[in-house]
Amino acid sequence: MIYDEAARRDREDPLAPLREAFALPEGIVYLDGNSLGALPKAVPGRIRAMLKDEWGQDLIASWNCHGWIDLPQRVGERIAPLVGAAPEQVLCCDSISVNLFKLLATALALRPGRHTILVEAGDFPTDRYLTEGLAAFLGETRCRVREAPGDRLADALDDDVAVLLATEVNFRSGRRHAMDELTRAAHEAGALALWDLAHSAGAMPVALDACGVDLAVGCGYKFLNGGPGAPAFLYVARRHQNVVEQPLTGWLGHRDPFAFADRYQPAAGVLRYQAGTPSILALRSLEAALEVFDGIDLQALRAKSLALTDFFLAAVAAEPACEALTVLTPGDHGERGSQVSLAHPEGYAIAQALIEDGVIVDFRAPDIVRFGFAPLYNSFADAAAAARSLADVLAGARHRAERFRVRARVT
Numbered sequence: 537m538i539y540d541e542a543a544r545r546d547r548e549d550p551l552a553p554l555r556e557a558f559a560l561p562e563g564i565v566y567l568d569g570n571s572l573g574a575l576p577k578a579v580p581g582r583i584r585a586m587l588k589d590e591w592g593q594d595l596i597a598s599w600n601c602h603g604w605i606d607l608p609q610r611v612g613e614r615i616a617p618l619v620g621a622a623p624e625q626v627l628c629c630d631s632i633s634v635n636l637f638k639l640l641a642t643a644l645a646l647r648p649g650r651h652t653i654l655v656e657a658g659d660f661p662t663d664r665y666l667t668e669g670l671a672a673f674l675g676e677t678r679c680r681v682r683e684a685p686g687d688r689l690a691d692a693l694d695d696d697v698a699v700l701l702a703t704e705v706n707f708r709s710g711r712r713h714a715m716d717e718l719t720r721a722a723h724e725a726g727a728l729a730l731w732d733l734a735h736s737a738g739a740m741p742v743a744l745d746a747c748g749v750d751l752a753v754g755c756g757y758k759f760l761n762g763g764p765g766a767p768a769f770l771y772v773a774r775r776h777q778n779v780v781e782q783p784l785t786g787w788l789g790h791r792d793p794f795a796f797a798d799r800y801q802p803a804a805g806v807l808r809y810q811a812g813t814p815s816i817l818a819l820r821s822l823e824a825a826l827e828v829f830d831g832i833d834l835q836a837l838r839a840k841s842l843a844l845t846d847f848f849l850a851a852v853a854a855e856p857a858c859e860a861l862t863v864l865t866p867g868d869h870g871e872r873g874s875q876v877s878l879a880h881p882e883g884y885a886i887a888q889a890l891i892e893d894g895v896i897v898d899f900r901a902p903d904i905v906r907f908g909f910a911p912l913y914n915s916f917a918d919a920a921a922a923a924r925s926l927a928d929v930l931a932g933a934r935h936r937a938e939r940f941r942v943r944a945r946v947t
């Protein structure tokens with residue numbers, strides 16, 4: 537019954553043909569695109585061509601003749617429309633972690649006289665670690681960290697907050713912030729807003745310019761499908777460009793790197809946020825992966841993401857064996873990202889039993905099983921199979937098997 541309904545929904549889904557653009561293994565239900573996106577079929581050929589025709593043939597001349605040197609900028613421009621950014625504000629480089637350091641320091645410099653970075657309790661650890669690392673590096677007189685729960689961030693703003701750092705979609709619960717409202721609250725308090733888009737870019741439309749966001753970072757290897765370790769991206773609103781320097785003053789952020797001058801002079805615009813030599817292999821991979829988004833209506837992508845999570849939530853609710861699971865994902869569409877998070881004291885073992893069934897999910901301590909729905913390639917049949925498998929694991933207590941007792945290092 538649920539499979540018939542799923543098949544009907546897949547037949548009616550205008551985005552269903554996009555799944556063909558991905559190399560998904562047979563017999564697997566992949567629901568971990570919020571951690572590592574699936575492989576777009578265009579990527580291997582592009583990597584092979586880069587190795588054979590570019591590096592293999594043209595060697596160092598490739599920096600110019602194959603445009604390697606401009607790739608961070610060009611890939612940034614391809615990402616820009618996905619996050620609602622007009623040109624010349626997005627650069628593809630480094631990891632989110634490294635980019636956070638650059639942008640938090642930028643924010644402090646843009647708000648002299650203010651010393652506090654406001655962070656959300658329970659945000660992804662790197663956001664917190666980097667903030668505290670920067671504060672320790674600068675010393676208490678120049679930088680302090682304040683933490684507030686997600687629903688109290690606006691209340692925690694005061695005239696010492698230089699920047700509010702928030703992640704649009706929480707990695708544990710899948711709860712989505714109202715970016716427009718929180719950005720406005722930060723501005724009303726005289727602070728800047730720095731958004732982490734790791735769990736939103738590529739899964740739903742993001743409206744950085746329209747929300748008046750100041751700074752942002754995002755991930756290349758999740759919903760953008762750039763491959764393991766794909767470079768991240770950063771966004772600096774045009775009004776904040778060329779005003780301050782960022783601290784990682786590497787040679788490729790220099791105004792004229794090939795002058796090899798002794799004195800650092802920052803490049804204009806977002807280019808000063810580049811530090812060292814980019815990974816061209818990784819950029820070529822992400823560049824090819826982004827082609828899947830060409831011509832896609834992001835509102836339709838969002839509608840599918842919500843339909844998939846609704847369908848999965850309803851299927852789980854209909855399974856008596858799933859009663860012991862606590863749904864952490866908000867029911868309200870406005871507050872939902874593109875994942876469903878279910879809590880259970882035996883969450884780790886349940887996730888492992890699902891993976892053994894070919895339903896690839898992940899676990900986040902202490903008790904959360906995450907089902908990530910990538911609307912580009914996940915189907916309603918995937919959602920149905922995951923719900924059935926979950927019910928089957930719980931009904932048969934298959935997660936209690938001895939082999940699921942030891943935790944793996946990477947989950």
Ligand SMILES: Cc1ncc(COP(=O)(O)O)c(C=O)c1O
Nearest residue numbers: 631632633660662703707734768
């Ligand atoms: C919300 C969030 N921010 C940052 C990161 C880390 O990004 P990176 O590995 O590029 O530093 C992740 C995932 O790894 C994440 O989920």
Ligand SMILES: Nc1c(O)cccc1C(=O)C[C@H](N)C(=O)O
Nearest residue numbers: 570571572660707734900946947
């Ligand atoms: N980047 C990862 C990795 O190298 C290994 C395992 C997981 C990851 C992740 O990206 C985790 C992810 N940010 C999360 O939402 O939990």
